[in-house]
Amino acid sequence: MPENVLTLSGISHSYRRRPVLAGLDLDVGPGITALLGVNGAGKSTLFRIAAGALRPDQGEVRISGSAINSRRERGRALRHLALMPQSSSFPGNLTAREIVRYVAWMRGAKSRDCRDLAEAALHRVGLAEEADTPFRRLSGGMRRRVALAQAVSTSPDLLLLDEPCTGLDPAQRHTMVDLVRGLGGAVVLSSHVMEDVRDLADRVIVLHDRLIRFDGSVADLEARAPRGSSRAAEAGFLGVIQTGSS
Ligand SMILES: Nc1ncnc2c1ncn2[C@@H]1O[C@H](COP(=O)(O)OP(=O)(O)OP(=O)(O)O)[C@@H](O)[C@H]1O
DSSP: OOSOSEEEEEEEEEETTEEEEEEEEEEEOSEEEEEEOOTTSSHHHHHHHHTTSSOOSEEEEEETTEESSSHHHHHHHHTTEEEEOSSOOOOTTSBHHHHHHHHHHHTTOOHHHHHHHHHHHHHHTTOGGGTTSBGGGSOHHHHHHHHHHHHHTTOOSEEEEESTTTTOOHHHHHHHHHHHHTOOSEEEEEOSOHHHHHHHOSEEEEEETTEEEEEEOHHHHHHTSOTTOSSHHHHHHHHHHHHOOO
16 A cells, blocks of 8 residues: 555636635545634535536546546546445345445445445444445434444445544544544544544645645644644644644
8 A cells, every 4th residue: 555545636626616725735644633623614625626526617636646637547546435424325125244245345345345345334333234224314423333334344445534524412422533543554534523633644635725724733733723722632622723823
């Protein structure tokens, strides 16, 4: 596996001529990287571009060394990554097992392997006993775990987790944090909850005003806080977005 699992070079994207990303560069290697940004900063847009679900207006995305803009390499590159979207709208009548199996197949796993991959992924997220429950009958926390199971089923080099803990109660959040911590490989997660970031992140990046404005550790972010701040990471984050530079 190359050191940089994800490389974004010169990424720009606008919606109806409103720029959201403008010439953004980012390298991601193994470990857990937390992506922070205020509502509307462009985190989901960045995830969708990195996952090949949205083509940027400009720039190049490379996954494990392969460019996903190039049609020839695209299919191969996309097998190296998985996205856990912010909200999962899987068909309610499909069971957890059917969903994970289908997504594994979609991501290029051999048909004969998909059943075992789904079994292992559901076991990993603690949903083995709910494998035959239709998605619509699962709780919110269980649905998030199905979304995580589909993402990990094919053991991708890169996992993009868009707000994995949103909407979870404290017990479910605890379970999710433990699961994410145990994933290994390269993980990029977005979160609004600083506690998640403190508990999980090896590296923190802040997206603000179309670019990455901070790149460092949680301790580096806390060091940006005014002396004596009680919630240093939050204060550091606010300092970054107020000054707008790294
Ligand atoms: N399909 C779209 N069409 C038009 N505008 C969009 C579209 N998707 C996102 N936007 C706009 O682009 C900006 C960035 O949105 P995005 O969802 O990427 O931000 P975010 O950082 O993930 O926000 P949040 O933290 O609220 O989830 C927002 O102003 C949003 O309204």
